[in-house]
Amino acid sequence: MKLKQYYINWFVFVYALYCYFNKGIAYAYLAEATWLMGILLLITQCRTLEIVWDKRIKLLLVLLGVSIVYMLRGIRQYAIIDVIRDSFIFNYCWFVFIIFLLKDDIAILKSKLANVYKWFPLIVTICFQLKTIFPNLLEVTFLGGLPFFLYKNGDLACHLLIATFFMMNGDIKMRFRFSLLNVVLIGYLFLITATYNRGGMLSYVVGLSLFLFFSRRTALAQKYFSYLKFIPVILIVALPIYLNTKETEQTAGRKIGIEQLKNNITSIVKPGKEQNGLDENVVWRLAWWAKIVDYTFLGPYFMQGKGLGVNLSVDDDIHMDDDSLRSPHNFHLNILARFGVPIFFLWLYFLFTLFIRFKNKNISPEYLTYLCILVAFFVNATFDVSLEGPMSAFPCWTFVGIAFVTEAFAKEDQHA
Numbered sequence: 001m002k003l004k005q006y007y008i009n010w011f012v013f014v015y016a017l018y019c020y021f022n023k024g025i026a027y028a029y030l031a032e033a034t035w036l037m038g039i040l041l042l043i044t045q046c047r048t049l050e051i052v053w054d055k056r057i058k059l060l061l062v063l064l065g066v067s068i069v070y071m072l073r074g075i076r077q078y079a080i081i082d083v084i085r086d087s088f089i090f091n092y093c094w095f096v097f098i099i100f101l102l103k104d105d106i107a108i109l110k111s112k113l114a115n116v117y118k119w120f121p122l123i124v125t126i127c128f129q130l131k132t133i134f135p136n137l138l139e140v141t142f143l144g145g146l147p148f149f150l151y152k153n154g155d156l157a158c159h160l161l162i163a164t165f166f167m168m169n170g171d172i173k174m175r176f177r178f179s180l181l182n183v184v185l186i187g188y189l190f191l192i193t194a195t196y197n198r199g200g201m202l203s204y205v206v207g208l209s210l211f212l213f214f215s216r217r218t219a220l221a222q223k224y225f226s227y228l229k230f231i232p233v234i235l236i237v238a239l240p241i242y243l244n245t246k247e248t249e250q251t252a253g254r255k256i257g258i259e260q261l262k263n264n265i266t267s268i269v270k271p272g273k274e275q276n277g278l279d280e281n282v283v284w285r286l287a288w289w290a291k292i293v294d295y296t297f298l299g300p301y302f303m304q305g306k307g308l309g310v311n312l313s314v315d316d317d318i319h320m321d322d323d324s325l326r327s328p329h330n331f332h333l334n335i336l337a338r339f340g341v342p343i344f345f346l347w348l349y350f351l352f353t354l355f356i357r358f359k360n361k362n363i364s365p366e367y368l369t370y371l372c373i374l375v376a377f378f379v380n381a382t383f384d385v386s387l388e389g390p391m392s393a394f395p396c397w398t399f400v401g402i403a404f405v406t407e408a409f410a411k412e413d414q415h416a
Contacts, residue, residue, distance in 0.1 A: 007041055008105055010034065012112040015394065019116055019159055020123045022151040022391045027144025031390030035091075038098035051100050052408045059350040063090045066343055070308045078309025086308040086326070089335060092393035099401025106405050113398075114171040117163040121185035124156070128192065132246040153193040154380040155392050157200030160186055160193065161207045161376045162395075165369045168224060187231075187238035192245070195256055198264050199383030207376035211368060214358055220365045285383075288318050288328045292337045296344070305340035312337055327388055331381035334388065351378070354400075357407075364410060370403035 014030045042049065051057060067090040074083035102109055131137045131149040142148045164186060166172045167179065174182070194201040215221035245256055295301050306315060311326045312334070327334045336344040357363060357371060377387065377396040386392040 003041070004045075004102060004105060007037065008102060008109055008112070010037070012109070012116065015113065015398065016116045018391055018394055019120060020127070021148065022155055023146055024142055024148040024150045026389060026391055027146060028142065029390075031394040032088075034394075035094060035098075038101070039094055042094075042097060042101055045101060049097075049101055050103060051097065052404065056350060056353045056404070057096075059346065059353065060093050060096060062346065063343070063350070064093055066339065067091055067308075070339065074308035074310075077307070082311070082326075083309040086310075086338065086388075088393070089331075089338065089388055092387070092390070092397050093400075095394065095397040096401040096404060099398060099405055103405050103408070106402065106409070110171070110402065114166045117159070117166045118172045118174060118182075120159060120163050121182045121189060124151070124159075124189060125185045127151070128189075129245070152384070152386075152391060153197035154200035154203065154384045154386060156189060157193045157197065157204040158207075158373070158376045158380055158392065158395070160189055161204050162373055162399075164208065165211070165373065168227065169220070169365070169369065183230075183234055184237050184241075187234040188241050191235070191238060191242040191261065192256075194264060195260050197384075199380050201264065202383075203376040203380040206379050207372040210358070210375055211372040214363070215365055215368055218365060284318070285329050288313075288316060289330060289333050291316050291318075292328060292333050296336050296341055301337075301340060303340050303342065305336065305338045305343070307338060310338075325385065327385055329384050331378070331385075331387045334385075364406075367403060367406055367410070370399055370406065373399050374403065 011034055014034045017025055017028075018031060067087050071083055071087045074086070099106070099109075127149055128151070137149055138147050140148050163172075163182070167182060167186075190201075190204060193204070212221060212224055215224075242256065243258075296305065306312065312318075312328060313325050316337075318328075328337065332344070332347065335347050354374065355371065357367070363371075374396065377392060377399075381387040381392065381396075387396060
């Protein structure tokens with residue numbers, strides 16, 4: 001239907017904006033508008049909706065139902081806007097069902113998303129260079145008072161992994177010279193995100209490593225392994241661009257340079273050594289996480305958690321310079337704090353049912369790619385406030401839906 005085609009075009013347009021500009025457009029609420037339009041489309045065309053009702057889908061529905069109950073509970077105590085904002089911990093999951101509604105046009109959606117990532121390295125590099133050459137651009141704000149060129153480095157790493165997979169798998173069609181440019185720019189942007197965000201660096205490396213490990217006996221993996229020998233060359237070419245990038249701001253005392261990269265890597269491999277304040281950034285997280293475990297597993301919030309609408313940083317007595325921080329830098333422990341231990345374990349069981357597919361010997365390279373992308377998103381969400389907002393949640397749950405629909409199509413082809 002034309003309505004679905006219009007929606008797909010709008011969907012990809014909004015996706016591209018978040019992919020290219022990230023936090024700078026977060027308060028435009030375009031992802032939420034797309035979410036609402038998709039739900040209305042689900043309601044009006046529910047008769048054409050075909051869903052594979054497996055365990056994962058049923059678990060998502062339970063979590064969405066729990067979210068509604070907690071919203072009703074929360075609005076009795078807290079501001080409705082805070083309750084609604086916190087409810088999107090799970091409510092972004094509706095994108096999975098929206099993707100199922102687009103099942104017949106999934107190939108078109110994939111093609112359009114691949115085209116978004118075709119231009120991703122170049123556009124993001126240009127934006128990054130612009131704000132380094134013209135620091136005043138950091139003062140240019142969009143809705144919500146956020147700098148338009150503000151980009152979360154953890155999210156950047158996840159998008160870089162997607163762009164890498166799309167390029168290496170041949171989903172992106174481009175000339176050889178443009179391909180070389182994109183590869184170098186991916187290397188450059190990886191160095192940037194590895195400088196400012198250890199969680200993002202880990203997300204990219206873990207996602208790519210898992211793909212290479214689980215597909216090691218396939219022809220596609222051999223193709224990937226053949227590319228590995230070019231990594232030093234790519235980094236050597238990207239390194240001068242990286243080292244000549246002007247400093248615009250320091251995140252937690254980190255700055256562009258070889259020393260910072262070395263400290264970031266060694267702090268992951270050998271934690272516990274004081275390295276330019278990196279461990280201080282870990283301590284307050286661990287202290288907060290320990291509090292959450294204490295008042296849930298061992299305290300009064302075991303069954304129900306603290307609910308939606310409450311500012312956890314205030315309620316947990318965590319003093320931060322950023323008053324806007326409401327939740328811990330860990331998506332999974334955010335669920336534990338707000339919903340309690342039973343729902344926390346239900347969430348972990350959903351992740352188990354999602355990633356148990358890694359053990360499937362007949363898993364397709366395409367589906368494996370999607371699983372590795374999702375691993376990257378969830379690793380990043382373990383160290384940052386990530387899946388609570390649209391910049392990361394929109395693409396993550398989109399790829400959950402694409403993975404489920406792709407698997408459903410594969411099963412239909414086998415039975416045909």
